[in-house]
Amino acid sequence: MQYKSQSVAKLYFIAAIGLFVAQILFGLVMGLQYVMGDFLFPHIPFNVARMVHTNALIVWLLMGFMGAAYYLVPEESETELFSPKLAVLMFWIFLVAAALTVVGYLLVPYAGLAKLTGNDLLPTMGREFLEQPLPTKLGIVVVALVFLFNITMTVLKGRKTSISIVLLLGLWGLAIFFLFSFYNPDNVVKDKFYWWWVVHLWVEGVWELILGAILAFVLIKVTGVDREVIEKWLYVIVTLTLITGIIGTGHHYYWIGTPEYWQWWGSIFSALEPIPFFAMTLFAFNMVNRRRREHPNKAATLWALGTGVMSFLGAGVWGFLHTLAPVNFYTHGTQITAAHGHMAFYGAYVMVVLTMISYAMPILRGRAANSNKAQVMEMWAFWLMTVAIVFITLFLTAAGILQVWLQRIAATPMSFMDTQDKVALFYWMREWAGVVFLIGLLVYIWSFFCKGEDKTAA
Amino acid sequence: MAGTFTTSMARNIFFGGTIFFLLVFLALTFQNEQIIPQRDQRAQLAANPAIAAGKKLWETNQCIGCHTLLGEGAYFAPELGNVYKRRGPEFIKAWIKTQPTNTPGRRQMPQFNFTEQQLDDLTAFFKYVSEINTSNWPPNIEG
Ligand code: HEM
Ligand code: HEM
């Protein structure tokens, strides 16, 4: 570790992994409820499990991004963090807010939680992914602003690299678009329209900048390729991202009451969105092939390559699959959507955070890389989780195709619930793949405690 | 990517390209706001306060955590954007009142203990949503 203040990242990474476990456990609960409908009912209804699953995901990814920024920015800026104390304080505020929110979801009926937390003052709750009570939402804003202040001041007082500029833009964009979560008009069409300014403009916009910057940073470190080359790639990738992804938002404006011209704009621009993801794949492999050093951390390199491939598959290929309006007409809001959501979130954002953790954590613990044994274990975890998500995606895709056929295309369409019964076999297989995912995650955590000869001190 | 293509050129293309496409997107959004009044049933919304009350109930009971509404939400339970047309108001109210079914193994919907007034607000909301012009989505009445 070159700068002492980088060590705050460790807190964020540990909490991120903890929430990751919670996310997966609630995923498995829901997976079971898909086939055993009354499982844990009425104690944990499906919607509650789902909130925990998706909100834990978002919060742990945000924690991962923040940890990554606290690690990366001092090193890029060649200076200590502006205020490590503030970073630690914000960590605890964020963690306590997240924990209280989850406890609230689990213990208080949602309508009661809404009343208790002042939703009447400014109704923002009860929309997908934005279920958090008002105080939590405000807490996120405060934590994000203080975090951005801290990081921005660090960059301003030190060296300004392309990586930190792209990262900062991504993080500022993240905070700014989150503000649309406070806009909740009675008009359903407008509500939905601007809801996507948070959701889509995050994952297919500003988050990709964060993804690119983190990947570029780790690739510089593990391959030793010239910064000049890597930063040029980074700019090309994020350019492609935003020129396709911003107007690509239109792929959500086909059937929600918005004008029909979006079917053209959305289809054309979002069909180009896989290009930056493909560029990311090429980028990762190219840099690793042109490496000028053999970094002892093989696991981190594997995660970086994995991010390149899986983000292209999940976001690029599975996104393209249902993005053209005539296709989306049939697939909109089916298991196809869920299949894509899983592989895209995992391949892009889970993997890039794990890439950063894999690279930085050994150094934060005082060594350049983990022992061979620990790395082998981590690589096992990589394959278990990655193969499991591929199968989850394939099973959900199969379920989705059948669902579309039975419920939306067949001459005598079946009802939703009858269709669900017909495809139950695939939900069972998804649940088993989920169990493998959990095993992979446990192996991953175990790898942190694996003893063995450490590679040279950092 | 060698030779004459420098990092600062790449950066300029990034900023220029982003700003340009952002402006196009904002123009499309502006156009969108001009057109949606013909499609989003805002006259109904203004005339009948029950709709907004129904939307609030929809939100504060987190219905979106199991159902889709115009294809967005969770995929555990049926689409409700067109439920008003599929089932009609009386069926909807009776259904909500009799949950959960407690059929073993079947997916369960909670009991929300709504008043008659609240049930009417919810059906007003469903009626309004079902009349939004969605370019003929969903493909059929099953949603
Ligand atoms: C890493 C990037 C991405 C992530 C994390 C992601 C994630 C998601 C998620 C979670 C949803 C479901 C949203 C909901 O609940 O309603 C979704 C929907 C969708 N995504 Fe992505 N996505 C990514 C990239 C892409 C790309 C590049 C494309 C197109 C090429 C795409 C096309 C779509 C479409 C068309 C839908 C709507 C599905 C529907 O109509 O039900 N996505 N995405
Ligand atoms: C053990 C593994 C997992 C299981 C069994 C599981 C199960 C589920 C289920 C049942 C849903 C709800 C689908 C619905 O609304 O009907 C869901 C939603 C979701 N899960 Fe998972 N999940 C798992 C792992 C993951 C992972 C690793 C990620 C992210 C990397 C993830 C991200 C999501 C997202 C983004 C949604 C919302 C999808 C959408 O709105 O389209 N899940 N999951």
Ligand SMILES: [Fe+2]
């Ligand atoms: Fe999107």
